[in-house]
Amino acid sequence: MAIWLNQTSGDFEARFAAFLTTKREVSDDVNDAVRTIIDDVRARGDQALADYSKRFDGIDFTQVSMRVTDAEIDAAVAATSPELIEALNLAAERIERHHARQMPKDDIYEDAIGVGLGSRWTAIDAVGLYVPGGTASYPSSVLMNALPAKVAGVPRVVMVVPATGGAINPTVLAAARIAGVTEIYRLGGAQAVAALAYGTETIAPVAKIVGPGNAYVAAAKRHVFGTVGIDMIAGPSEVLVIADKDNDPDWLAADLLAQAEHDTGAQSIVITDDEALGKAVEAAVERQLKTLPRAETASASWRDYGAIILVDRLEDSIPLANRIAAEHLELAVDDPEPLLAGIRNAGAIFVGRHTPEVIGDYVGGSNHVLPTARSARFSSGLSVLDYVKRTSILRLGPDQLRQLGPAAIALAKSEGLEAHARSVAIRLNLGD
Amino acid sequence: MAIWLNQTSGDFEARFAAFLTTKREVSDDVNDAVRTIIDDVRARGDQALADYSKRFDGIDFTQVSMRVTDAEIDAAVAATSPELIEALNLAAERIERHHARQMPKDDIYEDAIGVGLGSRWTAIDAVGLYVPGGTASYPSSVLMNALPAKVAGVPRVVMVVPATGGAINPTVLAAARIAGVTEIYRLGGAQAVAALAYGTETIAPVAKIVGPGNAYVAAAKRHVFGTVGIDMIAGPSEVLVIADKDNDPDWLAADLLAQAEHDTGAQSIVITDDEALGKAVEAAVERQLKTLPRAETASASWRDYGAIILVDRLEDSIPLANRIAAEHLELAVDDPEPLLAGIRNAGAIFVGRHTPEVIGDYVGGSNHVLPTARSARFSSGLSVLDYVKRTSILRLGPDQLRQLGPAAIALAKSEGLEAHARSVAIRLNLGD
Structure with a gap:
């Protein structure tokens, strides 16, 4: 019941672009x-x-x-x-x-002319x-x-x-x-x-x-x-599975449903170069839904937002995956390395058939708070960096101020900021 | 014309707390x-x-x-x-x-049980x-x-x-x-x-x-x-100068005015243990304003938001500075190390009398886009990190999945997420 997008169709680009901008969230004005x-x-x-x-x-x-x-x-x-x-x-x-x-790590150092520079991190x-x-x-x-x-x-x-x-x-x-x-x-x-x-x-x-x-x-x-x-304002969860023909359709269907059961706005997508595999996965999803406790949620998600994208060659999935910028990306292929090397935009990548995304939800060790709704194009999952902040440190002596001061004065004057210029000039006895 | 806050006054805490929450920006509803x-x-x-x-x-x-x-x-x-x-x-x-x-730097490694984990950064x-x-x-x-x-x-x-x-x-x-x-x-x-x-x-x-x-x-x-x-939504700029008695009041006044000339909402603050120095700085500000091209802006900023805070001992400035969490902090003291060690919240610290903040605006090498309005309590200045994002990578083989899978299944079931549990169980031939 998911939609199919076929790379070889004439209208693929238009349909894929529309697919990318589909909103999956009703935001109540509260x-x-x-x-x-x-x-x-x-x-x-x-x-x-x-x-x-x-x-x-x-x-x-x-x-x-x-x-x-x-x-x-x-x-x-x-x-x-x-x-x-x-x-x-x-x-x-x-x-x-x-x-x-x-x-x-803190980075405190002195540069070639003796200016002290530093980046210091504190919780x-x-x-x-x-x-x-x-x-x-x-x-x-x-x-x-x-x-x-x-x-x-x-x-x-x-x-x-x-x-x-x-x-x-x-x-x-x-x-x-x-x-x-x-x-x-x-x-x-x-x-x-x-x-x-x-x-x-x-x-x-x-x-x-x-x-x-x-x-x-x-x-x-x-x-x-x-x-x-x-932190980020998270949207509904999503998974993208890039799959070659040699997959057990039931394994992939289980992964798609694990995403779909979260929320009716969740999204599960397969990209494959094998139409038969795509059809088998679709059938397996329907079969597994029958015994799933959260079938109502999962089937709504799969029906409204699920997608199977058929590509000519597996490497064609790379630019599509970079545009989708999925929160979770599974590489269910024999040789994941070329795909792994080409992906720039993804919250987390799960490599190989024995790494279902669910492992990352619980016990993999990486964080499961990840960028949704294509925001992996510009943001990262939760990490220690979200709980620290960096203070810059700068330290000049009279020698360094003499070397750098004139350029600062020139730039300040060009920006019309005379008090800036004076704050340096007064220390160099330059008057005004 | 700036306000004075005296640490030894009975109402200091109340006045300082009110000072901290003063809004310096009129936000038009556009x-x-x-x-x-x-x-x-x-x-x-x-x-x-x-x-x-x-x-x-x-x-x-x-x-x-x-x-x-x-x-x-x-x-x-x-x-x-x-x-x-x-x-x-x-x-x-x-x-x-x-x-x-x-x-x-990317960090790709294998843990003790052979799970591949990674953090990969891309622009x-x-x-x-x-x-x-x-x-x-x-x-x-x-x-x-x-x-x-x-x-x-x-x-x-x-x-x-x-x-x-x-x-x-x-x-x-x-x-x-x-x-x-x-x-x-x-x-x-x-x-x-x-x-x-x-x-x-x-x-x-x-x-x-x-x-x-x-x-x-x-x-x-x-x-x-x-x-x-x-990036961050920046507010008006601010500087905090912690000064001992051995400063040239004209140097400090120049630094305060360099900040004040930016914007009528800018803020310049001095903390000192020497009342005479505070008074001398105040007089120097008035004197320097007379010849400043942007005197109108700078004097409004100094009048409305400028402050001189008098403390008993210089180290008492540390907790105050951490609450102010200034965008720019100058340590204009003989021995900056103890202060430097105690400061947790500041966008950038300028160490010693020969490091006017203006050097950081132009030629120090550090970034001048820094957290304003006390946001240095939770955020950092602009850096390379703002232009990259991190993708997590996880890779398990059958052995690792056997070791970690049961715990993932237990957690998924406890959260009522049966499809999550199945996505692992099906790969371990555990059925349901």
Whole structure:
């Protein structure tokens, strides 16, 4: 039921271009509501949080504390099966080890004329992590968002998670403990984002907010951007599979459905040089959908946004993949190297038939927060770099100032910035 | 005329906290106008650009070409004084050499169990650089924005600059030539941003837009964000000078005015442990203002936002500086090391009395595009990293999948994502 695009058709370029610009997200305009909530939290602090949490989440903070206690986290860990704790620990260890390699190094040096130059990296002081409630409350996302902050050395990692009726998924709390989250509050929606950005009596403000959320959370993050930093605003997930003829169609269908089950706006695409394989995959998708618990979501995604693109030769997939700039790209081919070398735009690449994208969602070690909606053309997945910032350092003595000063004065004067010129000239006794 | 804050006063914390949150920018709400312009450029392409350029810049594209020709750039270079060309070349060489050190390295490795992991960096395919017109058309900004793109290996760097009546500052064109800009268009405002983001018949779209601009340009950048990447939205500039008693007040006053002359919203702050020095600096500012061409702007900035903060001991400036998180921080002290070690939040630090901030504006080698308005708490100045993106690479064989698969299946099932679990299980012949 997915669409087919055939490279050898005369209208391929027009259809492919239209396919690229298809919007997969309905963005509700919730800006006015969000602005009201944020202003209210800024004005009334904890009391506003209590009112909204009562109204939206059915929690009464006179009965349950806003902050999740250590004892509650202990109980959540105890309530999680040993097998699951073991899986979380394996994932956390692998994520932590991989991300440790991303930590940028300071670079402090003196150049040929004795000017001291430097790039110094420091961790952000405090980071807020939004975790959605209900069925979108994923322990793996807690690991992926919080562990890079831990690796970066962020001293304060504050998690907010809505708790309908007071309950929080215990596995989420267990993941937070494993990932080194330092504070957890039972809060969701725009009010949680406002509390993180501006602070209240109970919650000290953070400097950056990360994590996925619904339209209200996304609008609130856009709204507070500037006062605090934010991560990307993620759209629906997508996978592109480049497949040669020698694939088991059932393996590929399973991968397409793993993406499609996330969201009706998710997108699963196959590029292949073998029409028969494409047809077999399509049939396998239909077959597997029959027994899938989230079949309704997955079949809507596959029907509305799924695509099979037929190319003449496999290497023709390279320019198409670079234009699609997929969040996830699987290379299900015998010889992935030429494709791997040609791909410039992709959030993450999964190489070979034994690397299903799902491994990257959980235990590969790389981050599963990746650029969606073609933004891999200009942005990267979440990493340690998102939790540090760089300060430039410059140091001149009188000799260096004498050497560089005249050029600075010439440029300043050409820009009409006389006070700039004077700030150098006065130190060189040049007068004006 | 600047305000004084005294650390030993009882109301210091309240006054300092209020000082930190003072807004220095009036943001006009230009969103509706900008949306109309963007929609129009998307719908009508070049014709819309011609109409807006006629209306706003007084240029007729039937008389002057939209694209600046090589011959025009040659003429601009010839019209620029040799002294200025030399200064631009010195600046460019130093900027390029420093930024080359920022290029991130790929990291491709195999872990202990044989999983292939990788971080691969690639340049963005095409970048747009907005350059303001009129007196804010700074050649130094062209170097600072374009050279990191050149170092990153961006193949296409497209500059747009409004040309009132057709004229462009020749030094800006000379700087663009030196910095390796590949295309230049006589365009400004929201229409230029729309053309870069969506493309027209003449201009192919880019993947990211950088550079400063007025309220319309800033609103347009926010609007197209997502379709393309954008750099930070810069606010008014600021400098913080930490000064001991042994300073020449005239040097410090010159530095404060270099900042203040930019914009009435600019901010210049001194922290000192010596009240007499503070008073002497204040007097020197008044004296120097008398002969400054941009005295009107600078005195408004100093009057409205200037501040002298008196601390008991110099090391007390560290926590204050970290809260201010200044774009530019000068350490005008005998022994800068203890301060340097304690500062976590600053865009750039200028160490010692012979490193006026202005050197960093032009010829130091570091970038002058830096985080304003306290955003150094969570973000960094412009660098090569802004022109590259990272792709994660993951590669498993059957052995590795057998080792990691069960944990992925356990986590997927706990998240209710059955298709995720199946995508791994089917490869391990585990069935369901």
